[in-house]
Amino acid sequence: MPDNCSPIFFVDAENQQTDIESGWVRCEPEPFDFVEYREEAIACAHEVFWPPCEGQDGDCATDADCGGGQVCSLYYNECTCLSDDKCMSDSDCADGEICLCAGKTSGGNQVAFKNRCISAGCAEKDDCMGDCGCRATHFCSDILAAFCPTLADECANNSDCAPTDGCFWDPDQQRWTCQEPAICE
Template sequence: MYYREVALDCAHEVFWPACDGQPGSCATDADCPGNEVCADVWGSCECESQCMSDSDCEDGQICMCAGGGNGGWLALKNWCVPAGCAGPEDCADECGCRGSQFFCGTLDMAACPTPADECHDNADCGGQNCAWEPQEQRWTCQEWGFCE
């Protein structure tokens, strides 16, 4: 389980390259909402957020810097992710703000523990992944993504 102890500014601008005519859901930055840009994500133009700090992200998001310097969380590029917390001070108990993985350790959500949680970490899940379930608003045991 990965915990965010403190918000850090990213050390380097590590962003997806700009689109240059690739197919996808956007053609230019103007096609994207909010703070998102039209970026070439593995050969497809997609709207993606990019950031250097939490202040570059919309409300309810935190900035994940590329690399493993985020309390163990992995990010391939600097990007904003949904978050119900930004650090341990936002959570009621000592467990703190923790990250939910969706792809090979890549964070897709940060959230506080809840009294209704099914698991605390992967050890509680018998080989499955302890991850945030947005529909239930709690941590549950889930199947791993395709990177296993």
């Protein structure tokens, strides 16, 4: 794990950064190249969820309009069906998942907008070999999943990849590989 790391802090229900550390850190081995690690499993400090719909426009009006395992939530001012993956701690999530709490870096960068369960092959640093740590993979700036580095990895961080690629977890290969990043809208 790189040395140049700073804590990620919980945010409250109004998306205001608190001074409570989340158990995650962001490391920047090189400028503009960052990696997040979950060092410790800590329960969320605040309930930060997408609010339920209350008559706003969108794809649904109630939970009954959504498929199994989904709820009708207000998502950026529009009602839509979202996965019912709310959590306050890892025990609220299914096997193979951990609870990612809403949080920001010390510099104010958002890393998780709402508390939710994410896919994971580890829960904290000690679950991974050596000093590697339980590492996050992203979609845009939002953390999607967390997995240990493997001996078969193609990369350790973005600088190991071509300038247009990033280092992301490949669920099919079960290792970290250089991939073209997703386009954020």
